[in-house]
Amino acid sequence: MHESRMSANVEMMDTSNIGDSKKELTGRARRKMSKMDKQPASMIVQEDSDARLNVSELVEKRRSELEAMMRVIKAPPSTRTALQRISRCKRRRASAHNLKRLPKSVRNILISDYKERPGLKSYKRRQLADREKSLKGEKIHAEPEDGPNRLSTHVWFAKRFHMIVKFGWHLPLCPTEKKLKHCMKICAGKVDGVVGFDFTFTRTIDCEFDSALSKMILIGTLAQEFSLNSKLVVQREVQGDYVIAFVKNEEATKFATDLVMSKNGHFGGLELWRLHRCAKGRMTFPDDFPDSVLGSKVIRDELNRMASQCRRKPKSKNKFLHLNLLENSEETLPAPPGVQYTDDDQSVDKIRLIAHGRGRIEQFATVACYPSGAIEEYDPYSVLDTKKPITGNFKGVGYVTSVAQDFSIGSNVAIASVKSAIFERKPAKIIYRNLHWNHWRVAKVEYLKSDCDKSFNLIE
Numbered sequence: 001m002h003e004s005r006m007s008a009n010v011e012m013m014d015t016s017n018i019g020d021s022k023k024e025l026t027g028r029a030r031r032k033m034s035k036m037d038k039q040p041a042s043m044i045v046q047e048d049s050d051a052r053l054n055v056s057e058l059v060e061k062r063r064s065e066l067e068a069m070m071r072v073i074k075a076p077p078s079t080r081t082a083l084q085r086i087s088r089c090k091r092r093r094a095s096a097h098n099l100k101r102l103p104k105s106v107r108n109i110l111i112s113d114y115k116e117r118p119g120l121k122s123y124k125r126r127q128l129a130d131r132e133k134s135l136k137g138e139k140i141h142a143e144p145e146d147g148p149n150r151l152s153t154h155v156w157f158a159k160r161f162h163m164i165v166k167f168g169w170h171l172p173l174c175p176t177e178k179k180l181k182h183c184m185k186i187c188a189g190k191v192d193g194v195v196g197f198d199f200t201f202t203r204t205i206d207c208e209f210d211s212a213l214s215k216m217i218l219i220g221t222l223a224q225e226f227s228l229n230s231k232l233v234v235q236r237e238v239q240g241d242y243v244i245a246f247v248k249n250e251e252a253t254k255f256a257t258d259l260v261m262s263k264n265g266h267f268g269g270l271e272l273w274r275l276h277r278c279a280k281g282r283m284t285f286p287d288d289f290p291d292s293v294l295g296s297k298v299i300r301d302e303l304n305r306m307a308s309q310c311r312r313k314p315k316s317k318n319k320f321l322h323l324n325l326l327e328n329s330e331e332t333l334p335a336p337p338g339v340q341y342t343d344d345d346q347s348v349d350k351i352r353l354i355a356h357g358r359g360r361i362e363q364f365a366t367v368a369c370y371p372s373g374a375i376e377e378y379d380p381y382s383v384l385d386t387k388k389p390i391t392g393n394f395k396g397v398g399y400v401t402s403v404a405q406d407f408s409i410g411s412n413v414a415i416a417s418v419k420s421a422i423f424e425r426k427p428a429k430i431i432y433r434n435l436h437w438n439h440w441r442v443a444k445v446e447y448l449k450s451d452c453d454k455s456f457n458l459i460e
Helices: 004-022 026-039 057-059 062-076 104-115 122-137 154-158 181-190 200-204 224-228 249-261 270-279 294-311
Strands: 161-166 169-175 194-198 213-219 233-239 242-248 265-267 350-354 366-369 396-406 411-419 428-432 441-447
Touching: 057 062, 154 161, 154 169, 154 249, 169 270, 181 194, 181 265, 181 270, 181 396, 194 249, 194 270, 200 213, 213 224, 213 249, 224 233, 224 242, 224 428, 242 249, 249 265, 270 396, 350 396, 350 428
Parallel strands: 194 265
Antiparallel strands: 161 169, 194 213, 213 242, 233 242, 350 411, 350 441, 366 396, 366 428, 396 411, 428 441
């Protein structure tokens, strides 16, 4: 029995030693052992051995591999420009135009690369070359032999405006900035300022126009003050609300910059000019002259543009879905749907419409005679009017060509082309209906002159 007790104690001692060994391999020791198991045999140094890693021998054995790695690290990229060899802190944005802006320590490195580019000139050399051309009477910016002509301010406009081709010229349409309403108020005299327009392209029809000068039209309360104070104005004329300033072609861009930098000064394009003319009750060629060859082409192109835009729109957002916009577009005198000109109705008159009350006139709205005994008008400014809207199939006698907002009277105005035979009695009111409307509204009528002068009726 004594021996059996001794053997049991030995077994108990053995089990306790096993538990202690497990405790030693837990936690940090276990993680260390797992890392050592993943290391290569050459990196493991036994504590009881005297083996050590000899760095010189290891480098000597791996010399070829290390040299190949260093060659790859130090090698520059395959495609690298001369400017990219300089550190970022020493680069200059204008280095492509002026080498003197580069640090002297790296300037000589880049000269050879820049000499290989034959078309590159410094800014001062280009200035001297342009000055020599102007003294000799040559054109600084040569106009292309094939294609539309360009204004002297073409580059200045192209950076700030949407450009179109019209009258054989590249012309500014509207600015990229949202300032149309503000410029309209300046043109109407509601806000102090000046708005300029470049009308150099009228030289093709104005025989007295000097080809060495650029023609600028200034509108606004500060137009005369700016034209008098500007040293770049060679010749100055005043015609009604407009101040016409003539500037040398080589100084036209500087004139445009000075105007924009002046107090509340802006430059406009063809869109602003047309809106200003319509608000003043003046016609613009060719948009308000559908009886002319060029005017009919403008109306036809606009109807085609609207039709193509409608085809791309979903049916839920297409307000012209029930209309055939090209119904009368191929006629001799093109017109929107609802208006048709016969061979006896080729002569048209121009009238100005003033929306009555809450009316809103849109382009290509149908115009009809006012049936005074058959309708009841709305109260002009009452939003609680209970009268029924004007409905019925009235015969269209014309349509609207231009629409604008007249800030002087605070109402929507338009210019319409109507049949001359219908308006011989010159009524004081008419009714109009926009293309997507089912009802009619009333507008007042003012009669305009329909003649077109040699200056495309751009100024009076």
